[in-house]
Amino acid sequence: MTDILQLVKAKDPNEREFHQAVMEVVESIKPVMDRNPEYRSAKVLERLVEPERVIMFRVVWMDDQGRVHVNRGFRVEMNSAIGPYKGGLRFHPSVNLGILKFLAFEQVFKNALTTLPMGGGKGGSDFDPKGKSDTEVMRFCQAFMAELFRHIGPNTDVPAGDIGVGAREIGFLFGMYKKLANEFTGVLTGKSLNWGGSLIRPEATGYGSVYFAAEMLATANQSLEAKTCLVSGAGNVAQYTMEKLIEMGAKPVTFSDSSGYIYDEKGVDRDKLDYLMELKNIKRGRVKEYAEKYPEAVYTPADPNADHNPLWDHKADCAFPSATQNEINAKDAQNLVNNGVQLVCEGANMPTVPDGIEIFTENKILYGPGKAANAGGVSVSGLEMTQNSMRLSWTRQEVDNRLKMIMHSIHKTCLEAAEQYGHPGNYMVGANIAGFIKVVNAMLDQGLV
């Protein structure tokens, strides 16, 4: 089994995040491989770690001063065994092929867990939308789509948002796709409501993550009521995580961006969250400004040389990492445990390093891995695709009920698979096994393709 990891490392030695994602899955699915020798002879692991297709392209665009910029665009079409490639686009300077392969790999199993017919993919660019004007972002999105449009389609590959790609970017991308393909179709999800978007899609990842946390707590006869919660990030996922936490009677006390974090001991309430949402989504400001508006809150700038993140070093009951990968290292994980955290629910993709996950497992923390806990976003993307195909729109209530049902089902599936394969209560092992079996069986049915 380590053979597969060695193979992956030998082929692409620099793709650190991809190795990490593969290692986690490969370790979890050992008992499945042992019970199903046909998986080994069909080389399912070797096939799963090799993207079906990778598209990499040049994106040339001009800024407001007339200067020319060259970025790199990608789409990793990882696996289409159970449906069209589906997954977000990330615009962030750190984007490279290894990061997108890790995200696409995770997406394959996540999408399998949603119960909806979606394969896995991920794409993006090393373009940094931070500090760019709306017209610069529009020109970049148009240049990006000028190449991507020929590779995607509503039955082929359906991108959506991720870090740095929200409603504004999806609008510009969709406009250019429509112009080039000469068709109005559900080729992207996360669209605005009045031109094909779904109610609850903006909220879905955060809400879904909190629904998943509530399901985990219910297994210990507990609820989120009055729980103190650490949240990281201040983007789409973090904002709607806090919104649902407040609605369910919990108290979020932290959030962050890459420059630093806020600790608001009294808790972020509805009014403060409204302020934060306007600050981030409309003014595109920094979280630091929250402490200027609410002096009882403390702002701590990020220290790039620190060996841990002080955000995770506060007394709390629950933690919702919702910013980016590897944002909880082993020391952070130990601090969370020492400070009484009993639940960690991953809104972000792969936010905890492997040693950190081990610390959670050893300490019997309720640990919801990203591919299960944050699957609400792509689930409602799937529901957006359904509504687009039917040419109708469901009500807020209808979509929210379906989201709740899906998160309930994912939670149950993880627990059942974990139990069946000898790791009761281990959501990570359960998620990996359940996603893996569904995808692999579909691959075997479809032959050597």
Ligand code: NDP
């Ligand atoms: P946004 O771009 O809306 O927000 C990202 C937030 O995380 C920002 O506050 C950003 O700060 C911070 N952040 C990003 N990169 C870093 C970094 N390298 N170091 C520190 N902080 C960072 O993205 P989303 O909220 O959509 O995504 C957050 C996470 O959730 C990601 O892991 C994403 O893959 C995952 N996810 C998103 C889904 C969705 O539907 N959007 C669905 C499922 C998972 P700054 O502004 O300073 O960069």
Ligand code: 2IT
């Ligand atoms: O990581 C993710 O699941 C997303 N960024 C959402 C993908 C989607 O297609 O909605």
